Amino acid sequence: MITQVTHMTVYVLDQNRALDFYTNKLGFRVVTDVPMGKDVRWLTVSPPQQPGLEIVLSPVSTAMFKQETVDAMTDLVSKGTFGVAVLTCDDIYATYEEMTAKGVEFTKAPKKEFYGTEAIFKDDSGNWFSLAQLT
Amino acid sequence: MTGPQYPRMYLYRRLVQAKLFIDRHYAEAIDLDCIADEAYFSKFHFIKQFKAIYHQTPHQYLKTVRIEKARQLLQEGTPVSDTCYAVGFESISSFSHLFKRATGMAPSAYLQQHQALKAQVAATPLAYIPGCFAEKYGWLPKQQF
Structure with missing residues (x-):
């Protein structure tokens, strides 16, 4: 019987930039940061109140993929093809104001939906997330 | 995209600016x-509104931020006394007590554990x-069968 999600992957275009975004703008904590050769690290972060979930910030890099795959993934990620997750918060208006002040790009301002209040933002690579205060 | 139309927008902005x-x-x-003054609140009103959003008083939140930054510095290998002063504590004993x-x-112990x-x-x-x-990702040694 499956019980939990412990790791999930987000493909990012630049690991250093992603590290700054996920820690300084989203407030996540670094769990593991291990160099694994030139320009590639095993880098995972967790939401502050969910240490058991590691988000792998995996680089779109020729160290791991063929050039044609890198080109295709770079195109898809950067144009916002992939939605990653729903992130919850206690107060969406305060969180929205704070993230906006830190320069995070929102494509949808907080709006009441039948399940709560939701906004949508993009990470520094183009992946999109829902930010929600569930009712 | 138009801005959010929600009540108390300016109140939120001032409280978020105080947190930042x-x-x-x-x-x-x-x-x-001074932060209460900057945010155009009376001290009492400021503390009450801040706590309503962040579930901590501003003073408690300041201590939380200092401890979190101290954890990061210790994880990076910064000595305890340097960490204590770098995050704004004036006494190592009060820092150690709060950290523990x-x-x-x-x-x-936290420093030693993370260094190990x-x-x-x-x-x-x-x-x-x-x-x-x-x-x-191709990081495992080649298997020999």
Whole structure:
């Protein structure tokens, strides 16, 4: 019987930039940061109140993929093809104001939906997330 | 995209700015009265509104930020006394007491634990990466059959 999600992957275009975004703008904590050769690290972060979930910030890099795959993934990620997750918060208006002040790009301002209040933002690579205060 | 149309928007902005001020200036001797003034609140009203959003008073939040920054510095290998002063505490005993209450460990033990972990990760990195990822990314040694 499956019980939990412990790791999930987000493909990012630049690991250093992603590290700054996920820690300084989203407030996540670094769990593991291990160099694994030139320009590639095993880098995972967790939401502050969910240490058991590691988000792998995996680089779109020729160290791991063929050039044609890198080109295709770079195109898809950067144009916002992939939605990653729903992130919850206690107060969406305060969180929205704070993230906006830190320069995070929102494509949808907080709006009441039948399940709560939701906004949508993009990470520094183009992946999109829902930010929600569930009712 | 138009801006959000929600009640108390300006109140939110002022409270968030106060929080961000604490985030930026946690290492300094912050006077919370000044932050309340900057945010155009009476001190009492400021504390009440801040707590309604963040579930902590501004003073409690400042301590939380200092402890969190201290954890980061200790993880990076910064000595305990340097960490204490770098995050805005004036006494090592009060820092140690608060740190232990928040994390369950004394700062020196926390530092040692993370230095040992860092050394282990450097020596055996694949022990800290799930095998499925390591295999997919080509980090495992070639298997001989």
